[in-house]
Amino acid sequence: MSEHMPVAFAPAAVLFDMDGLMIESERALLQCWRQASQRLGLALDDELWLSFVGLPDRTCVELLRARLPEPQVQALLQHCHARYDVQVEAGLPLKPGVLELLALLAQRGLPRAVVTSTRRERALQKLQRCGLLAHFDTVVTGSDVVHAKPAPDIYLLAAQRLGVAPSQCVVLEDSVPGVRAALAAGMTPIQVPDLVMPDAAVRALGHRIVDSLLQARALLEPALTTGPC
Structure with missing residues (x-):
């Protein structure tokens, strides 16, 4: 699969990592x-x-x-x-394009979750200080699961909380453990690398890889409808 192939299905939810993906932390x-x-x-x-x-x-x-x-x-x-x-x-800076993407998803009525390995107290503090908390239906943190990323547990819990099938979730991630967790959960990840660039082994996973949330939006937007299929 091409790293820049648009998402081919109308997602039921979009799940966001936090650090390095939405927040310049x-x-x-x-x-x-x-x-x-x-x-x-x-x-x-x-x-x-x-x-x-x-x-x-x-x-x-x-x-x-x-x-x-x-x-x-x-x-x-x-x-x-x-x-x-x-x-x-x-309050740490936000990544370019995150607010615009969240606004688009809200306009289309798509559920949104934060799925982060960060402990709950710290995650909520970051989201609140950055003005992001109100944009999400639920926040799933490292405090909520026993097995952290790259295990799929945290993403499966997010899908359960939103009441959607894992196969109908698009995941936005910057890290390799996060991508592996999303794939193990049966979800469709789009990776936006931050500090660590994907090597050949990571690219061999066959998922989508882009340079920014603006590019991620370009892959996602054609699939967005007023609701999931």
Whole structure:
């Protein structure tokens, strides 16, 4: 399948990842990790921080514990989160095209969900501060499932909450774990990569890949009707 093939069915719902897809948060968090590790004198590079993209907090902590003793892990988390809290509270920038796409979906009467690995309290804080929360029918977070992305559980729960079949859901994702989760749930993902570009193995999954939410809208809009098929 072409990476730029329009969606061929009228979706019953559109599910959105949050960080790196709707909110320009991954770069801010990357910088917080860098600054925190430098302050503590830790020799950690961007490869580690980029490996966190799309993963739940608990998995990121385990990756840190594989490299650092527990006191350093806790100090790093404290410094990073303190810096990031300030930015989240101020309201992080939105990705270009997200509000226009949400307005279009609302106009067409399509249910919308946020599906994020972020813990619930933090996810709701981000969505509220960025002015996105009111645009969605439900928010499903990493706090709501046992098995995080790339397991399909979080997307299946979103479909259940919206009362739609997984096969009739289009998913917008930036991360590889998110794309794999959507595919495992039997959904149709459109990937909008942010910090981590898809390699050959990811492209071999055969899903749609675009450069922006504006391009994602172009693939989705021809399939939109006043309601699902």
